[in-house]
Amino acid sequence: MRRRLLPLLVVLSLFVADALGACAEVDSMTEAVAGENFYLGCISCKRREEVSARTTVDWHFRPQGEPEFRHIFHYEHPTADVLHEDFSGRLEWQGTNHEDIQIGAVTLRNVTFNDTGAYLCTFHRTLLLQVRNEKVTVKKVVELSVVAVANRELTAVIAEIMMFVLIVVLQLWLIVVLAYCYKKISADHERREAKKALKAQEQALLESKDDCDVHLE
Structure with a gap:
């Protein structure tokens, strides 16, 4: 579930960053x-949203068991370059455009x-300030493991x-509602039957009174 939610969260972050000037890592x-x-x-939010910037992003990969990172990807808007043959045709930019x-x-x-291994994401950001530009570098590492079948997450x-x-x-709630409705319907039916019986008794009494009046005459 979290695997499905992550792209949605990042897309929402991208929309917010573009439309509202906000950012969530x-x-x-x-x-x-x-x-x-x-x-x-890989997300790196600026500390001051009102300051414009120019940024490039690099990805490096260190295979499991090896000591050195290898440069595999570079993005400088609007150009994305795959720099290592092992990743040729396999890396696609999904970041800010x-x-x-x-x-x-x-x-x-x-x-x-x-x-499987470590992926290093590096932001090279130049903040465009009035006095002089300021360069900022931000690095983030993703330790990736590859499995044959997705594990069910908690x-x-x-x-x-x-x-x-x-x-x-x-x-259970449906059973309770049905029982309540049945009881209410049964009670209403009993009341109607009681009213009918009472009316029948009243009608019988009236007919008996009429008979008595006829005989007395």
Whole structure:
């Protein structure tokens, strides 16, 4: 469930950053499934939204068990360059689509077990100030593991349990409502029958009185 929610959260962050000037940092997921696509999230919010900036983003990859990072991706609006043959045709820019970048995410397509390792996301940001420009570098690391089958996360299990409990509660509530309605209908029926019986008795008394009056005459 969290895997499904993360792209939505990042898309919402992108919309907010573009439309309202706000930014919310969301950590990337760290578990990918072999053969599927994976969203490598990376967000760096500016401290002062009113200041314009020019930013470039670089991604580096260090395979599991190796000491050195290798440069695999560079983005400078509007150009995205894949710099390593192992990732050729497999990395797609999913970040901010203008120079003032706050979302530096990429999609890694057709994940393999060889993609296990550390991914370093680096923002090179130049703040365009009135006096003089200021350069800021922000780095974030995503430790990625690749599995054959997606693990069921605790949130998904809890959601299923809550759904089961909700269904049971709704069924019990329906039974109570049906019992109440049946009882009310039965009571109304008994009252109607009692009124009919009372009217029949009153009619019988009136007829008896009329007979008595006839005989007396």
